Amino acid sequence: AQSVTQLDSHVSVSEGTPVLLRCNYSSSYSPSLFWYVQHPNKGLQLLLKYTSAATLVKGINGFEAEFKKSETSFHLTKPSAHMSDAAEYFCVVRGGTGNQFYFGTGTSLTVIP
Amino acid sequence: EADIYQTPRYLVIGTGKKITLECSQTMGHDKMYWYQQDPGMELHLIHYSYGVNSTEKGDLSSESTVSRIRTEHFPLTLESARPSHTSQYLCASSHRRGGGTGELFFGEGSRLTVL
Numbered sequence: 001a002q003s004v005t006q007l008d009s010h011v012s013v014s015e016g017t018p019v020l021l022r023c024n025y026s027s028s029y030s031p032s033l034f035w036y037v038q039h040p041n042k043g044l045q046l047l048l049k050y051t052s053a054a055t056l057v058k059g060i061n062g063f064e065a066e067f068k069k070s071e072t073s074f075h076l077t078k079p080s081a082h083m084s085d086a087a088e089y090f091c092v093v094r095g096g097t098g099n100q101f102y103f104g105t106g107t108s109l110t111v112i113p
Numbered sequence: 114e115a116d117i118y119q120t121p122r123y124l125v126i127g128t129g130k131k132i133t134l135e136c137s138q139t140m141g142h143d144k145m146y147w148y149q150q151d152p153g154m155e156l157h158l159i160h161y162s163y164g165v166n167s168t169e170k171g172d173l174s175s176e177s178t179v180s181r182i183r184t185e186h187f188p189l190t191l192e193s194a195r196p197s198h199t200s201q202y203l204c205a206s207s208h209r210r211g212g213g214t215g216e217l218f219f220g221e222g223s224r225l226t227v228l
Contacts, residue, residue: 032215043119043203043219044156051215090156094215101146101207101217105155 002027002096006089006104014112019063019078021107023091026072031095033074035065038088038106047089050074061085086111116140119204119220126194127228134189134223136204145187146217148203149173156203162187194227201225 007022025031032051036044048059055067061084065076074091091104117138126132138145143164148156148171158171162181176198177191187206191198204220 034216036217036219041222041224043221044205044217045219046216049216088153092217101158103156106153108153 002031002093002100002102004091004093004102004104006091006107008107009105010108010110012110012112013081015083016080019076019081019085019109021076021089021091021109023074023076023104024072025074025091025093027093027095029095031093033065033067034092034094035059035063035074035076036090036092038090040087044090047076081109081111083111083113085109117204117206117218117220119202119223121223122221123224123226125226125228128193128195130194130227132191132194132225134202134204134225136187136189136220137185138187138206138218139185140206140218141184142206142208142218143184144207145181146205146207147171147177147179147187147189148205149175150201150203150222152201160189194225196227199225199227 003026005024034049035047038044047063048057050057050067058064063078089107093102120135145162147160149159150156157173159175160179162168168179177189202223205217207217
């Protein structure tokens with residue numbers, strides 16, 4: 001069975017400091033993993049994806065994530081937070097019977113000036 | 114920029130009215146989805162489709178219905194809107210596993226308010 005756990009519902013960082021948003025997954029198969037960002041009153045935008053190539057994945061806006069199979073984790077990081085990074089972030093796994101998408105509950109990122 | 118469009122973006126309507134939320138994509142994707150999302154909350158899958166004439170119910174029970182008569186079009190209908198239907202509805206599409214890059218492409222969402 002597939003599932004996704006986002007370990008923090010809210011994260012608050014100061015502008016210019018690193019960002020870490022944590023995601024653990026459970027998958028019976030080799031999964032595809034994604035991070036999406038959602039700004040208020042908008043749809044979800046893909047930040048980055050892992051599809052069994054390089055384990056360190058670089059995305060848009062300076063974000064990156066590392067796939068760690070031994071830890072079943074796919075944490076999202078950014079070296080220096082910007083005010084425009086304030087948004088909701090969703091970790092998503094695709095896999096299993098029917099190759100469906102499974103969403104985490106989201107992490108709300110606040111960036112303090 | 115993803116080519117998936119939702120209309121209307123915002124809709125305020127009275128109880129008992131029939132509404133249709135439109136969703137169209139120009140990417141030729143076979144799989145399409147509707148998600149329901151309350152403010153600040155997680156997404157819940159309410160309907161999906163593998164292709165033309167295919168529709169399935171998702172994980173969250175919904176009084177809405179969908180149709181898939183054309184590949185590019187996946188409208189969602191509420192026959193009689195109620196205040197409990199107030200929410201944001203997000204449409205998405207994807208390739209099947211064997212083709213494309215595997216991610217979901219989302220529309221901008223339709224925010225429905227039922228008075």
